[in-house]
Amino acid sequence: MKLTILGCYAATPRSFTNPTSQVLQIKNHLFLIDCGEGTQVELRRNKVKFSKIKHIFISHLHGDHFFGLVGLISTFRLLNREKELHVYGPKGIKQAITLQLKLSNSWTNYPLYFHELESKEPQLIFEDEKVSVETIPLKHRIYANGFLFKEKPAERKLNMNACLQHEIDVVYYRKIKAGGDATLEDGTVIPNAELTFDPDPPRSYAFCSDTIYKPDNLPQLKDVTFLYHESTFLEAHAKLANPTGHSTAREAGLMAKGANAQYLILGHYSTRYPDLTLFANEAKAVFKNVLTADDGKVFDLDELTA
Amino acid sequence: MKLTILGCYAATPRSFTNPTSQVLQIKNHLFLIDCGEGTQVELRRNKVKFSKIKHIFISHLHGDHFFGLVGLISTFRLLNREKELHVYGPKGIKQAITLQLKLSNSWTNYPLYFHELESKEPQLIFEDEKVSVETIPLKHRIYANGFLFKEKPAERKLNMNACLQHEIDVVYYRKIKAGGDATLEDGTVIPNAELTFDPDPPRSYAFCSDTIYKPDNLPQLKDVTFLYHESTFLEAHAKLANPTGHSTAREAGLMAKGANAQYLILGHYSTRYPDLTLFANEAKAVFKNVLTADDGKVFDLDELTA
Incomplete structure (x- = not known):
């Protein structure tokens, strides 16, 4: 189980910060989560074997989580992909992508399936013998979901x-x-x-971005192994968080504590702050095991739970 | 008059090559020509004052010329742009952009005007006291235009x-x-x-990408000062050029010669070739003043015509 952060900064892409995208390697899957502009280049820079990605999960349709998707889908076509690709995301995602493929007369030569999401309740959206994926209803300025990736209990x-x-x-x-x-x-x-003997306990990874502080979600997140939670702001700008549909680092810490998570991974930082330790310190005041995502950082989740 | 190449490689963006986008500075205008994925980051990297861009010209709706536009438009919004923005491009461009802005509930707070193009004849699409812009009908796999930027004769x-x-x-x-x-x-x-005394002679810049070799356009390009012409392939792969709607470096040279251009600027290179001098040498066999575009390269067009 491994998490590669391709981008974890809020708002617009800049020379040295990328918008949200990450790759979760879990039980032989490479799941791509969100796909901001430039994601395909970051996949190359980080040497991810991205032809192996078969499932892409899009949290919401703001540009910094979504504008790189059409380019990635087109590049798969240029690379002569044959394997099917599944895209999970808010209703409208299919129209946005297919319209652009149609205008460029570049329909994919591989099967492309859209799984559009509308529910405001948790939904099981993917399942095989070893892994399941559920939506986590978030509250943002537009319809948004997090995703809960769970290993199934292994054999004894x-x-x-x-x-x-x-x-x-x-x-x-x-x-x-x-x-x-x-x-x-x-x-x-x-x-x-x-x-x-008992098998290794199944682990889970929850991706929660973008969202206000939403303790309603704690029952679903109970005992999650890794909680990635957005922390766009510090408490110094707490007044900005709720109106913009975002959380502070302290609120992310409270979510990890309330969920009894093993680890909290912070991300989706506003670029107004000079230093990620500010986020970590604020969250650590309420929760112990805090990690900070950063562009290009790889988390060996096996090692963390060994 | 200055030309900044943000990207000039064909097909997919890679770690070290960018898809097509360039900025032409002419008579106090900053014209953006094409906008592949990642253009907004390249504008920052190249320190272009991109809030000054008021006119964007899109040649065609293939991703490597267009997928960065929605992100740039969104970033202008986040930067609280107030000035109007004009986008010129093939029919369908308005729907593709506005659908995505609608889905992200992020309509621009500045006036955004689309000027959709359908004609297969040259059209005057912009004009003020000092500059005019005409379309150059190209022939590619989908509807495509080049753009001819002309200084008007200055006062004596x-x-x-x-x-x-x-x-x-x-x-x-x-x-x-x-x-x-x-x-x-x-x-x-x-x-x-x-x-x-006579004023400096008016200069012109023609952007021709993507297109097959199309000598039909020579009358419109006659005596152009700078011809940017795509050269996706070398003659070694000439058989690929026509079916894919592209040109070879030699064909670009023939266009420059036929138009009696002062300079030819090559670009839109396939990444299969190791070295840009291969393109330059091939074009130089038929036309003398050959320059090669490259990502991040700035051409001082005043100096070249001084």
Whole structure:
């Protein structure tokens, strides 16, 4: 599990700050989250194998989270992509992209699916054997969703010593890893607990940007492993946060604390502040494990939870 | 007169090459020509005072010439622009931009005017006292125009020695600069030629990208001072040029020669080639004064015509 920050600054792209985009690597998926202008170049700069991206999640349709999408979709076409691509985002996203593809007479040569979102309740929008993705309803100036990426509980780990000692045939391993007991030829039942160890606990990553401080979301975020939460402002500008649909670093800290998160990752900084430690310090006053996103930074989430 | 190349490479933006965009400074105007993804960042990097841009000319609606426009328009809004902005481009451009502004609920707070182009004949699309702009019909995979920027003939320059010698009152200077003769109090007529010098000859800049080799356009381009012509390919890949709607460097040279241009500026290079001198050498085989555009390069057009 690895998180690559391509951009994490608010508003307009500048020479040295990129708008929001990040890549979450989880269980063999490369999920792209948001796609501000210039994302395709940042994918190249950060050496992300971006042809492997099959799912793109767009939080909302403000330019700093969305204007790079049409370019990325077009570049996939120029690179002769064949694999299907799924885009999840607010209603209207399909029209915005397809209109531009139509005007440039450049329809994609790969299957492109749009999953438009309108609900204001959490929704399961992707699921396979190992991972699920839910929307997190946010409150911003326009319709916006965060995304909660969850690992599914893994199989139990075989206690190989115990299995060999009881001379259990390998054909039963799958059943045992799934939680079943073993029955020997003489009818003796060996309980699963004797043959297995607990698997690594499933982890989760919640992306919450852009949004006002919204403690309504705490039940859904309960015990999240990693909470990425926007902190556009410091408390010094708290008056700006609510009217613009944003949060302060302290509010991000309160969300992490209320959710009992293991880690808080701050991002979506206003460029008015000179130093990211200001954000970290403010959040640390209410929550301990604070990390700061920055453009080009890679978080090894396995290492953090090892 | 100054030309700043923000980007001049074909197809997708990469870490070290930008898609097409350039700024032509002419007679107190800053004209932006094309606006590929990332243009607003390149404007900052190249320290262009981009709030002064009032006119944007878009050749065609392929992404590498157009996908940066919506972001620039949005950034102007965030920077509290008040001055009006005029966008000239193919029919459909208004819908593509306004749909995205509507979806992000971010209508501009400054007047934004679209001038949609459909004609396949040259059209005068902008004119003031000192400059005119005409479309140049191009032939590409989709509807495309180049743009011909022309200085108007300047006023004649006063020969101050002659004016003082004839004791001509300053109230007549304007008339004399406009080409009129002077009549003294005793009725003597001093012909204009005695009182003035020729002004600097008016100069012109033609932007032709993207297009196949199209000698039909030579009459319109006759005696152009600077011809920017795309050269996506070298002759080695000439077979690719026509089907993709592009030209070779040699064809660009032939256009410059046929137009009797003073200078040819090459651009819109495919990134398959390692070195821009390959393009220059090929064009120089048919035309002498060849310059190569490159990202971040500034051409002092005054110096070149001094």
